Amino acid sequence: MVYLVLYQRDYCHLCDQAMGVLAQARAPDFDSVWVDDSAELAERYGTRVPVLRDLRDGRELDWPFDEAAVRTFIERQSAEG
Numbered sequence: 001m002v003y004l005v006l007y008q009r010d011y012c013h014l015c016d017q018a019m020g021v022l023a024q025a026r027a028p029d030f031d032s033v034w035v036d037d038s039a040e041l042a043e044r045y046g047t048r049v050p051v052l053r054d055l056r057d058g059r060e061l062d063w064p065f066d067e068a069a070v071r072t073f074i075e076r077q078s079a080e081g
Contacts, residue, residue: 004030004074007041007051014063018050025070 004027008015022030035041035049045051052061052073061073 002029002031003055004028005053005055006030006032007035007045007053008032008049009036010034012049015050018052018063018065021065021067021070022052025067025074027070027074 006015006018006022008018030052033041035045048062050063052065052070053059054073059073059076061069065073
């Protein structure tokens with residue numbers, strides 16, 4: 001089950017960078033959701049994107065984040081779960 005979602009926008013260079021950071025951190029599989037496809041998501045995330053969200057507990061990691069922050073974010077749930 002995929003439990004991570006990366007909220008992003010089309011043509012977003014920061015979102016591209018976030019994808020690279022997730023690869024460096026060897027993050028598990030995640031879904032990409034484009035906030036521009038939904039008025040509700042666009043309002044909620046606006047200029048915050050990219051945002052990594054854990055669907056299991058609702059935690060979010062806002063940009064900017066690095067490899068260490070992503071690993072900590074993922075490991076926190078693993079340790080608690």
